[in-house]
Amino acid sequence: MPKIFLSPSTQEWNPYNGGGTEEEYMNLLADRMLPYLRASGIRYVRNDPDRNVTGAIADSNADDYDVHLALHSNAAPEALAGQLRGIDVYYSPYSYASEKLAITIANDFKSIYPLPERVTALPTTTLAEVNRTRAVAVLAEIGYHDNEADAQWIRDNLTPIAANLVESLCDYFGIPFVTPVAVVRGIVVTDGSNLNLRSYPSIRAGVIASIPNGAEVAVFGSVNGWYVVTWNGMTGYVSGEFIVIG
DSSP, X not given: OOEEEEEEOOOTTSBOTTSOBHHHHHHHHHHHHHHHHHHTTOEEEEOOTTSOHHHHHHHHHTSOOSEEEEEEEEOOOGGGTTTOOOEEEEEOXXXXXXXXXXXXXXXXXTTTSSOGGGEEEEEOSSOHHHHSOSSEEEEEEEEXXXXXXXXXXXXXXXXXXXXXXXXXXXXXXXXXXXXXXXXXXXXXXXXXXXXXXXSSXXXXXXXXXXXXXXXXXXXXXXXXXXXEEEETTEEXXXXXXXXXXX
């Protein structure tokens, strides 16, 4: 299953119009992404808020991630303070995968941002979190936090933004987007044989592990008769036919 490094801003010195900071709201956004990531079978590690960008890059590069996703909000130059709006999603011009992911995120943002014509995917050779990470990386500047309307839009739409970002990741990875439910306990019930934990909700998908009959799993969501579950530290899909909830 895919694994991402989630890197919300640590810039507590950037104030939001109307109160709060960039670090605060980007971490609140990351909080709201987690249930959608779990339900959709995307594993994640989150950055350490006490470390700076250099630390986040080092931590990301210390393991194998499919995507490094940096979450930020923007601020206009002093001469235009409070006057600009829009969303910019930055990608590496040297990585087709980075560009593909950025375009996917930008296109999906257009469906929820009130000014879709101001949502763009842009190349960058200067942003370190995009160009110095081993994983495919993008950095999303989600609105202008010095603009009253954008700051309020972020506050009012943290959950829809979170869902939108995870749906973009699912599109990129080619896996179903699953709406989260309250995590429940499931028991594997077969004819005595093991139950395959798969990488995709299909009997033709690769097998991640074999779960013993009678084993307990955590169920995060369902899609087309399959459950997204975690067992023994591994996340994948199992046929709902062989899971008893409760």
